[in-house]
Amino acid sequence: MSLALFKRSSQSQQSADASCDCGAPASFRRAAQPRRPLLTRVDWRGAVLPVIAIVIWWAVSEAHVVKSGLLVSPAQVLATAWQQIESGALLKALSASLAREASGFVIGTLGGLLLGSALGFSRLATRMVGPSFDTFKQISLFAWIPLISVWFGLGDAAKVVFLSLAALLPVTAHTCDGIHAVPRAYIEVARAFRYSRWQLIRAVILPAALPSIFTGIYLALIYSWLATLGAEYLLVAGSGIGNTLIDGSEQFRMDLVLFGVIVVGVTGWALNALARAVERAIFARRFQSATR
């Protein structure tokens, strides 16, 4: 994903020898390329399978071949979808889930940044806390939910605690790793320029560790989303998209469940896309292929 940066222009031998190793750059702007028409640009082959699947689904449900309340037609799912959106139920559920996720994510990320930095800057602390932390991380997170439910109940508080935990783990790990991984070479450069400790942190360690820290935050976003769903299944008080799903399955309403599944997928994808966009915005200029 390299951006076309310099326009190489032919230069006389003289000036080339005198100044630099290649032709002088005209600018560092992204090279503009003509865009091909949409039809040829997108690979339509990817759409073949889903279209076929939907057609088969529709045909089977229309033919009433399978006698099961579970086989709902695409039209029904659409109808349910429309109804959910219109009645505001979707908005209510989704916003509740996302609000919880956002709080858990923010709390966990902030805590993780603090803890990760503390561990990153002190090798002794890492040695003391690191192994216990690793071990804790490897215990399936969801196993803690029943305990959390005892201590915090079944409502929002418990969920946010759980989500914060889910976000805290990757952020701490990656922040700590990122700080440890700053090459000594850069630190020596900072010493050569007499950087104070604070300058060192701000100007060298932070930018060098930033990709790793960002990865941790990215994972925190994903994990807290997954944790949201799990929490809503297991801590059933309250409303959320997970609750919608579980309700649907309890009421044997396949159309509602399918709708919920699609919403979950789309939300997950949207969160992913958001994170990627932020990442590109921060990193694209500075690191070639650091994100890919």
Next chain:
Amino acid sequence: MSDTAIQVERERLASSTTPHAPHVPLFREPRLRALAWRLAPWVLPALLFALWAVGCERGWIAPQILPPPERVFETLLELAKSGDLARNTLVSLQRVLLGFGAGTLLGFALGAALGLSRTLEAYVLPSFNALVQIPVLGWLPFLLLLVGVGEPLKYILIAHAALVPVTLSTLQGFRQTPAALDEVARVFEYSGWQRIVYLVLPAAVPTLATGVRLAFTKAWLALVVVELVASSEGLGYLIVYGRQLFQLDLVMASVVVVGAIGYAVNRALDALEARLRRGQPSAFRE
């Protein structure tokens, strides 16, 4: 690479924070320092444990909130003696191993197919990526309706959890054969089959190892969740059972077992992965 592939790669990073060697000289005497360094990781757990024990004894912590360590230990012994622990652990292990195995094999097959045929990839991968956006937990209610609360539910979910990372890393492994080595194979006129067996596969093993490693973590996670939500057997069930009866000692004992198994298998897989990578440093490891 797709979003999901990158996500899978990134999740690989969610493993150990390996502490580094150089340390703050707390003591002058080098032997004492070395000893302190070796013992350091135990300080925190020891402290927490002491806090736990003392807190329960002194009554700072109510037994309904957190049972004392002796109770948890007793319960563990009871479970072990009565065979309950063994039975449930076996059930869980069986589920996770079979599901993981099936998912991994399918993942290899699918990933290899996608990796070898660009046409197939063009048709299938977009749908695959779209389906992968839905997490395992998202599929749970759907599958609940479809297959009910039985063994198939667990196996399908666990297999799915394993399938995704394995497929994506297999695909990546196949795609990432260095072009430089490809040219060497062309110079020696390797047939298509020879190229796959002697070049692509060996070159892909490190990435595959990472994918399998990640798959197990996810499979284990899926097992715990599905046993918590919809099961009448297994370690997760024990946890829920204990919770419902407010027998926190049972809950904690089960959590300990879940943690121990997860930890042990993770460690073993780490070692296996390291051997399979044959000294090639994992891109995500220090």
Next chain:
Amino acid sequence: MTASTLSDSIDILHVSKRYAQQGGAPLAVLDDISLRVRAGEFVSVLGSSGCGKSTLLRLIAGLDTDYSGDIVVAGDKVRDTSLERGIVFQDHRLFPWLTASQNILAALRNAPLSAREKREAVAEHIALVGLKGFENAYPHQLSGGMAQRVAIARGLVNRPRVLLLDEPFGALDALTRGRLQNELQRIWEHERITMILVTHDVDEALYLGERVVTMAPRPGRIKRIVDVALPRPRERNDPRFIRLRDEVLADFAEQDGTRREPQEDRDDDRPNGGTRVPVASPPITEWRLAW
């Protein structure tokens, strides 16, 4: 452009450095190094890998303070790094998240200059190393030679009185290396600050230095100091240059123990076996070891 006439002399007095080894005798990296560098002089330190020359440079820079002996720069003992002693590393060590000018500016963070003066200094030094137009390029967008130029500009921007260069051109191709050697010479002639260049390239050492200090390894010690009294710019084909090069190379062949025996001493003349092992003329590959 105002030429800086401020430079410092460096006195290295009986410097030795050891590394403690696990379960064994300490490893001597430097053994009783003594050297006096005049203010404004260009000294090349020449040696193969492992002779401690880079270590010595780091000691002078103040990056490492664990050694015995003294290093005195302009009358003050070296205790720590200083803006007065600039250093250019072999790997350019530019911060990848900063552009070329920002990297040079980073060196001025603690300099007692106003913001405007700093900007001017950066622009001046970009021009000095011939990189006008590339101010906003990131290191990954620059070639190796260009990145190293930025590193040199960064080393000079604080107007240090001493510039230390640790095999700065080692990672570059031969053509770029030649060009940058010319650049460095031009800069030195203009700025006239004390420069110490560490290298394993005999030609480079002779081309740039007023004196060449050869070092032998294990333990690192000074073998000899060669005066290069040739006018600048030096001709690599000049017979005097070639003779000096042969002389210096002979040093290295000698230390490999493959010195050519004089004709009269050949064992062929002693049929009943001598005490010396017959040695043939060293093949070309042996000479290469000197590098």
